[in-house]
Amino acid sequence: MNEEIDFILDGTKEAMDGAITHLEKQFVNIRAGKASPAMVGSVFVDYYGAQTPLGQVANVSTPDARTISIQPWEKSMLQPIEKAIIVANLGFNPMNNGEIVIINVPPLTEERRKELVKQAKAEAEDAKVSIRAARQEGNKDVKKLEDASEDLKKNAEVDIQELTDKYIKKIDELLAVKEKEIMTV
Incomplete structure (x- = not known):
């Protein structure tokens, strides 16, 4: 019993x-003001026709408290990653310098x-x-x-x-x- x-x-x-x-x-x-890779954890990128989590097509890191750096495994993924971040409507404005995508996290x-x-x-x-x-x-x-x-x-x-x-x-x-x-x- x-x-x-x-x-x-x-x-x-x-x-x-x-x-x-x-x-x-x-x-x-x-988010609590500090940049974190988890902030873009919900982003899915169109990777050769398949919706793939961002973390599986790029290395996501935070070099400092206000920046998220996204380095794709393939350079051809820069535009699709930028587009996916904008489509995800997270309130971020991604920029790419030809090598990596950079997101400046504005202070709250x-x-x-x-x-x-x-x-x-x-x-x-x-x-x-x-x-x-x-x-x-x-x-x-x-x-x-x-x-x-x-x-x-x-x-x-x-x-x-x-x-x-x-x-x-x-x-x-x-x-x-x-x-x-x-x-x-």
């Missing part, structure tokens, strides 16, 4: 871990920083919704157990609530770090 409850708890924990992982990925996409305005904080808060709230959904699913599975005593079910629900509280707290901590990162000039 305890095995079934452990299985439900593990499944709930796994779903909550997934929500945290997703949140961390979303936070990487929210106060207004833009506030928008990014709102975006981060929205992502954190989505993660909390996922955590609560996992809690609800776990509790539903516990209630379905037929041969478990009421005490076992209650204890399992308490464990699920403790997991929920722990993960919600972790989301709040991640959000606080991201918010500080965004607002730091």
